Amino acid sequence: MARVTMIPPDTAEPEARKVYDGVLKQWGRISNFSQVLAHQPAALAGWMLPNEAIRLTNVKADPDYVKIQQLVIIKTSALNGSAYCMSHNVPLGKKIGLTEAQIAAAQGDGYMASPDLDEKQKAAVRWAEAVTKMTARDDDEAFAAMKRHFSEKQIVELTVFCGMWNYSNRLCEALHVDLERPDKRIEFQK
Secondary structure, X not given: OOXXXXXXXXXXXXXXXXXXXXXXXXXXXXXXXXXXXOOOHHHHHHHHHHHHHHHHOHHHHOHHHHHHHHHHHHHHHHHXXXXXXXXXXXXXXXXXXXOHHHHHHHHOXXXXXXXXXXHHHHHHHHHHHHHHOOOHHHOHHHHHHHHXXXXXXXXXXXXXXXHHHHHHHHHHHHOOOOOOOHHHOOOOOO
16 A cells, blocks of 8 residues: 555646646556655656657657667666566557567566667666666766667667656655556556
């Protein structure tokens, strides 16, 4: 059970209700994460902005890049042991075309040797691991691999995503955010 009261849409203050409208547009439902974060609507609105600009605008425009973003999210969440974030992002990854083998490889330690990930995916997963473990500052090899495969904009975006999910992993675990039933989890909207 969550350590703080979740704020359902029907009892939310006007400021939170306004942010919930944006959440519904992005995801089709209000997640438990959103209902906890609604205690500070600006934090929820702040979460939604890069999520929209970096991930959701690319779902159709660049689905291969969104797969890499999902691998970064999955690696970060696996390293942090965040059941909540994994419960949403593994199914989202599958929906955009990641295979079970790719998801398993990203979660494990042997991803660099995995035949299921290409070099670009391995570079992103390695970077997510270095950022999450706070070793990225001195990991010139991991950064060089990122430079080989991604533009500087993409490097910043993938690092932002890793940071966002380190944040959400910690928030969800610290506040015991309840897992939704599978049919109540967020979805990419058409």
